[in-house]
Amino acid sequence: MYKILAKEELAPRIKKMWVEAPRVARQAKPGHFIIIRLHERGERIPLTIADMDPERGAIMMVFQEMGKTTEELGSYRVGDALADVLGPLGKIVPPRRVGTVLCVGGGVGVAPIYPRARELCQVGNRVVAVVGSRCKDLLIMQKEMEEACHEVHYCTDDGSFGHHGLVTDLLPQLIELERPAEVLAIGPVPMMRAVAQVTRQYNVPTIVSLNAMMVDGTGMCGACRVTVGGEVRFTCVDGPEFDGHQVDFAQLASRLRQFAEEERLALQRYHERKEGCQCQTNG
Ligand SMILES: Cc1cc2nc3c(=O)[nH]c(=O)nc-3n(C[C@H](O)[C@H](O)[C@H](O)COP(=O)(O)OP(=O)(O)OC[C@H]3O[C@@H](n4cnc5c(N)ncnc54)[C@H](O)[C@@H]3O)c2cc1C
Ligand code: FES
Numbered sequence: 225m226y227k228i229l230a231k232e233e234l235a236p237r238i239k240k241m242w243v244e245a246p247r248v249a250r251q252a253k254p255g256h257f258i259i260i261r262l263h264e265r266g267e268r269i270p271l272t273i274a275d276m277d278p279e280r281g282a283i284m285m286v287f288q289e290m291g292k293t294t295e296e297l298g299s300y301r302v303g304d305a306l307a308d309v310l311g312p313l314g315k316i317v318p319p320r321r322v323g324t325v326l327c328v329g330g331g332v333g334v335a336p337i338y339p340r341a342r343e344l345c346q347v348g349n350r351v352v353a354v355v356g357s358r359c360k361d362l363l364i365m366q367k368e369m370e371e372a373c374h375e376v377h378y379c380t381d382d383g384s385f386g387h388h389g390l391v392t393d394l395l396p397q398l399i400e401l402e403r404p405a406e407v408l409a410i411g412p413v414p415m416m417r418a419v420a421q422v423t424r425q426y427n428v429p430t431i432v433s434l435n436a437m438m439v440d441g442t443g444m445c446g447a448c449r450v451t452v453g454g455e456v457r458f459t460c461v462d463g464p465e466f467d468g469h470q471v472d473f474a475q476l477a478s479r480l481r482q483f484a485e486e487e488r489l490a491l492q493r494y495h496e497r498k499e500g501c502q503c504q505t506n507g
Contacts (some may be wrong), residue, residue: 225305226260229282234364237289238332239298240274245309246281248273254319254339255433255465258283258311259441262296266307269293270438270460272336273312283309286335286364292490313441314464317431319343322405324350326398326428327373328391328419330411331357334365336433337410342372344408350374352402354394356415360385391415395422404428409468413477420468430468434459437479450476 230242248258257272275284289295300306325344329337334355345351351372356379357363363385369376377394378386387394392415398404399422407430409419416432423430436448436459443461450459453470457463 225307226309227305228300228302229280231300231302234286235362237298238286238362238364239289240284240286240335241297241300242277242280242282242284243306243309244281245283245311246278248309248311249276249281249283250278252276252283252312253316254343255316255336256312256314257464258285258309258313259438260285260297260306260310261308262293262300263307266296267293268308268310268439268441270313270435270441272433273339274335275339286332288332291487292494295491296494310441313460315462317465319347319349321348324352324402324404326395326402326404326407327351327353328395328407328409328411328415329353329355329369330391330409330415331362332364333409333411333415333433334363334369337408338365338368338372340408340410341369345372345374350402352398352404353377354379354391354398356380356391356411358382390418392418392422395419396426399423399426399428406431407468409433413473413480416468416471417473417477420471420473424469431465432468432471433464434466434471434476435464435480436476437483450479 227244232240252273259268259270271285273283274286289298327337327341341351353373353376358381379391407423409416410433439445439447441460443458448459451472452466
């Protein structure tokens, strides 16, 4: 069992947890992810390792409550334990010194961008970040990003903090100014797709981290298949980072929607069970 050592709410429905997992913590590198299972009847979901502390034998996860499993995880408390933590998973490309790197993070995508930005800085790059969210209250890990990067620009959809608009609004002027050797974008699929469309016009190599549907995480089940440069690739073993200019984002978006009805029903049943338990306790 993997004990929860600390828990914090970073924003509405976005939580951070440190979990005891000594073997994973010792081997994890920025860009790795884990597949967790909350309990014996739970489904397996992938989450990025947002930070690691090998001495304490712990890893950090930052997650957004999107449906049944992430909502149930959000209800876990310090001292509770997860049944399984499988990892570290994913193919890691060691950070290279290339000059300037633009890191673009959207929503909860800021959590996986943070350890990558920090290591890109540590190997001698200038790292400029663009962080976006729907509103000021949903901006997470500002302090960590400002410590890890040389410069951070903020955007909110409603204008409550930083630039009023999307992260892609700022990209053309930042690309002209900074002349980045690379762009790294992690966030919702429409954001990564839009970033890749902008950077393609400027010929700037762009890495994206794909959040494809996953089950086994070993390249066996095929659930996480994506098309990159016309070839089928498995996100769990070949990724999750890929060349953003080669990804078939329309296919990825459509595959992520394919179980929408089952996901809605699973969440509804979870709420009904929870309400049932509360009635029994109160009654
Ligand atoms: C490599 C990788 C790293 C990720 N890292 C993070 C992270 O650090 N923080 C975070 O908040 N989210 C992360 N995600 C997304 C996270 O796995 C989903 O939000 C989670 O699985 C939703 O499960 P649910 O039961 O709460 O919601 P559901 O209602 O089941 O699903 C909500 C949406 O989440 C996606 N999803 C559902 N099941 C899976 C699954 N088994 N695998 C992948 N996506 C799924 C689908 O788009 C779905 O529409 C990552 C995904 C991948 C592939
Ligand atoms: S999750 Fe099964 S092949 Fe990748």
